[in-house]
């Protein structure tokens with residue numbers, strides 16, 4: 001049975017966009033109806049099914065978000081600059097939205113919140129199942145372990161990643177801060193250098209490593225008196241994000257408005 005819930009994909013020629021197109025092909029809830037990328041992309045006009053390696057889909061790579069008009073949901077994995085206009089466009093045209101793009105400014109995050117009054121939005125810096133389980137675990141660990149355990153978050157990504165620290169590392173830090181009942185803005189420290197002195201209690205250290213082809217690694221270390229606990233997550237393929245993004249789009253089918261995250265999509269709340 002063909003679904004009537006029409007999907008548009010932005011950043012469709014990108015690493016994530018192509019895998020999202022591939023997995024949307026397996027969905028019984030959404031069906032690909034539009035795909036676009038930046039106007040200067042050399043593959044504009046090509047069939048996106050061929051681009052994604054799943055055979056002809058009859059959907060051509062467009063150079064404009066206007067292609068998404070009439071669709072029910074847009075999955076956006078493009079760039080921080082582009083996402084701002086995609087959010088506005090979706091709110092104005094009644095298109096539900098899945099935002100996976102990271103490195104968004106506070107203003108764009110506020111725009112997402114505002115848009116969610118008009119359309120339903122899933123916004124998550126990491127759409128993988130495993131990391132979302134980790135988010136809920138580190139929140140509980142921080143709450144239970146208390147002041148005597150120092151928390152450090154170390155992330156590693158490929159050398160083309162634009163933003164640092166990763167959206168996921170920030171998400172993990174927020175989960176830890178909420179477990180500790182502190183404000184992340186007050187307690188976060190990004191790397192250390194020089195005569196920094198003794199480590200204050202409840203500081204949350206965040207460290208970004210960049211190199212090679214690393215898809216995404218995150219470790220949360222709880223260093224306490226006489227013991228260290230580390231929880232780690234490694235991504236072996238981007239497909240975990242792409243599957244999660246399609247699942248998020250399916251979750252939005254029939255929803256009118258509201259702001260959701262992957263914890264909602266996966267029923268982890």
Ligand code: NAD
Pocket residue numbers: 010011012013014015016017036037038039041077078079080082099100101102103124125126127128241
């Ligand atoms: P990529 O560079 O391979 O792809 C991005 C695509 O967006 C490119 O094809 C680019 O041409 C396109 N683009 C740029 N400007 C555009 C515009 N104005 N309109 C339409 N398309 C435009 O990058 P990627 O690895 O696919 O990652 C994309 C984003 O997704 C990044 O912000 C990345 O950090 C994020 N990401 C999020 C998750 C998650 O789970 N939330 C997982 C992986 C990556």
